[in-house]
Amino acid sequence: MNLLFAILFYAATVILVGGIAYRIYEYLGTPAPLKIPTTPAPTTTGGVAFRMFREVVFFESLFKSNLWIWALGWLFHVGLALVLLRHLRYFTEPVNSIIAFIQPFGMYAGFAMAAGLAGLWARRFLVERIRYISTPSDHLMLALLLGIAVTGLLMKFVMHTDIVAVKTFFLGLMVFEINPLPAHPGLYLHLGMVVLLMIVFPVSKLLHAPGVFFSPTRNQVDNPRESRHIAPWAAQLDSKN
Amino acid sequence: MADETTPVAVAPAPTPAAPKPAAAKPAEKAKVVAPPYRDYPTIPALKIDSMVESNPYVAAAAHNEALGFPGTLVDGWEQKAVAKMGELLGKYRSLRVYMDACVHCGACTDKCHYFIGTGDPKNMPVARQDLMRSVYRRYYTLPGKLFPKLVGASDMTQDVLDDWFRYYNQCSECRRCSVFCPYGIDTAEVTMAAKEIMDSVGHGHKYVERDHGQGAQDRQQPRPARPGAGKHAGRPRRGRARRHRCGGQVPARCPWRRSAAGHPSADFFAEPHVDSLIGYGKVFHAAGISGPCPRRHPKPEISACSSATTSR
Numbered sequence: 029m030n031l032l033f034a035i036l037f038y039a040a041t042v043i044l045v046g047g048i049a050y051r052i053y054e055y056l057g058t059p060a061p062l063k064i065p066t067t068p069a070p071t072t073t074g075g076v077a078f079r080m081f082r083e084v085v086f087f088e089s090l091f092k093s094n095l096w097i098w099a100l101g102w103l104f105h106v107g108l109a110l111v112l113l114r115h116l117r118y119f120t121e122p123v124n125s126i127i128a129f130i131q132p133f134g135m136y137a138g139f140a141m142a143a144g145l146a147g148l149w150a151r152r153f154l155v156e157r158i159r160y161i162s163t164p165s166d167h168l169m170l171a172l173l174l175g176i177a178v179t180g181l182l183m184k185f186v187m188h189t190d191i192v193a194v195k196t197f198f199l200g201l202m203v204f205e206i207n208p209l210p211a212h213p214g215l216y217l218h219l220g221m222v223v224l225l226m227i228v229f230p231v232s233k234l235l236h237a238p239g240v241f242f243s244p245t246r247n248q249v250d251n252p253r254e255s256r257h258i259a260p261w262a263a264q265l266d267s268k269n
Numbered sequence: 270m271a272d273e274t275t276p277v278a279v280a281p282a283p284t285p286a287a288p289k290p291a292a293a294k295p296a297e298k299a300k301v302v303a304p305p306y307r308d309y310p311t312i313p314a315l316k317i318d319s320m321v322e323s324n325p326y327v328a329a330a331a332h333n334e335a336l337g338f339p340g341t342l343v344d345g346w347e348q349k350a351v352a353k354m355g356e357l358l359g360k361y362r363s364l365r366v367y368m369d370a371c372v373h374c375g376a377c378t379d380k381c382h383y384f385i386g387t388g389d390p391k392n393m394p395v396a397r398q399d400l401m402r403s404v405y406r407r408y409y410t411l412p413g414k415l416f417p418k419l420v421g422a423s424d425m426t427q428d429v430l431d432d433w434f435r436y437y438n439q440c441s442e443c444r445r446c447s448v449f450c451p452y453g454i455d456t457a458e459v460t461m462a463a464k465e466i467m468d469s470v471g472h473g474h475k476y477v478e479r480d481h482g483q484g485a486q487d488r489q490q491p492r493p494a495r496p497g498a499g500k501h502a503g504r505p506r507r508g509r510a511r512r513h514r515c516g517g518q519v520p521a522r523c524p525w526r527r528s529a530a531g532h533p534s535a536d537f538f539a540e541p542h543v544d545s546l547i548g549y550g551k552v553f554h555a556a557g558i559s560g561p562c563p564r565r566h567p568k569p570e571i572s573a574c575s576s577a578t579t580s581r
């Protein structure tokens with residue numbers, strides 16, 4: 029088991045990092061020939077950075093379009109962010125003081141995350157329009173994340189595992205040493221699902237996370253009159269005329 | 270509402286001090302009834318396939334060919350369409366990112382007027398995108414190649430093409446949906462790509478190909494345009510319209526006199542659209558330019574056509 033999980037984690041990390049890097053390389057390499065920022069759009073680069081900040085941190089557009097999805101989605105993502113930060117304690121020694129500070133918040137964030145996920149999943153059954161657009165993978169993705177959250181919370185509050193050993197395992201992985209992982213079914217499940225999530229990340233809708241930064245309607249400066257915007261392939265067409 | 274002969278009390282005349290001489294002839298006021306105000310917009314229930322009959326005319330071979338597209342649906346169009354999609358994915362970052370990024374959250378579902386008006390679920394922006402995304406997934410992503418059912422991927426088939434032709438032609442590319450999507454996914458970008466793919470395999474829209482072809486011809490002719498060109502007010506004359514429009518500071522003719530270039534025919538023939546025609550007329554009148562009645566006036570010369578002709 030120790031060896032299996034070690035291999036899985038190495039493979040998943042390579043796939044996750046390599047996959048996302050490759051996607052970003054693809055997005056960067058594809059020209060954006062048209063100026064299409066959704067107006068009203070900022071006219072300066074600083075303005076665009078601020079817009080992007082609001083979109084990524086507050087989900088501004090979503091707030092304007094649907095309060096239910098916003099509330100549930102934001103709850104889930106903020107919970108997820110805190111939980112992820114909290115997990116850094118398994119990978120660092122000594123633990124950074126900020127990470128130490130958020131530990132208690134991270135605990136409750138786990139519940140927020142699970143509640144948000146449950147609400148989002150309920151929508152996929154209850155709202156006719158959302159039911160229509162949902163594919164099996166949409167359900168599975170929510171199930172996977174909810175599974176991770178629930179097994180995590182179970183280990184925290186119901187059937188504890190030896191987290192000192194878990195930390196030794198992960199610190200070991202980081203220096204290519206394999207230490208024993210506690211034999212605990214909850215932990216196996218939890219880590220197995222995390223591995224799966226890392227593997228599907230670069231080929232699934234989870235690409236929205238890097239994708240949002242590359243969306244031309246959100247990351248472009250609204251200045252088509254001030255400076256001409258032209259992609260290389262469009263410039264070639266120009267020179268032919 | 271009220272009987273014509275009965276004087277209508279406009280307001281229950283509150284204080285005697287209120288100086289209201291203008292309310293003397295209330296019965297002559299136009300009676301306009303606004304629709305009742307709704308606190309919450311109602312989202313229509315889905316009506317599956319309610320717009321499936323809306324099948325535009327396919328362009329004739331001559332019209333396609335005039336624009337350099339194949340005349341009719343080419344052999345092996347399935348592969349060619351998929352290849353064209355690949356080409357566009359490499360040319361437009363918007364398309365590339367939007368194909369991947371959608372999380373099916375549903376925030377856009379009730380934001381398209383074509384959906385609000387028809388209830389056809391395929392007019393929901395995300396479903397419209399999915400007509401292409403399902404093909405993208407099938408041919409350009411690993412999960413779509415391995416587990417098509419799981420991720421809603423589908424082959425490029427005649428049924429898919431028919432849905433593309435119907436529902437991409439029911440999108441006005443207004444980009445309203447992009448305002449509301451958390452990633453700014455712009456269905457117009459997807460619609461344009463789909464139309465480009467369909468054109469490239471010889472499956473164009475009649476009125477688009479024909480009138481673009483016409484516009485291309487027009488552009489090659491010296492001004493003034495062909496005689497009699499203005500007889501069909503409702504026909505979009507892209508070539509000419511654009512020429513007038515781009516005039517900017519250059520002296521240009523008022524387009525209405527000759528061709529009524531920028532007008533939907535509804536402005537002339539339908540109620541209440543004719544009100545906007547009257548509006549244009551007032552503007553032109555105030556500016557000292559001959560109005561929208563095409564033939565009776567001497568040739569007007571105006572020096573800034575842009576503001577007038579882009580009114581449509």
Ligand code: HEM
Pocket residue numbers: 083084085087090097098100101102104105148149166169170173225234236237238240372373374451
């Ligand atoms: C830059 C970071 C991120 C941003 C800005 C972001 C934003 C969003 C937004 C706006 C939504 C739509 C609302 C909703 O359904 O919740 C969404 C959905 C979703 N996000 Fe993220 N997200 C980010 C990172 C992540 C990460 C790291 C994960 C998981 C590992 C994730 C998983 C999901 C899932 C599964 C959904 C779909 C929920 C559903 O099916 O209803 N997101 N995200």
Ligand code: SF4
Pocket residue numbers: 380381382383392393394397439440441442443444445446447456457460
């Ligand atoms: S761009 Fe198309 S899909 Fe989006 S709201 Fe406008 S008409 Fe609807």
Ligand code: SF4
Pocket residue numbers: 370371372373374375376377378394395449450451452453454
């Ligand atoms: S709002 Fe955007 S992410 Fe959500 S379903 Fe619509 S297109 Fe997809």
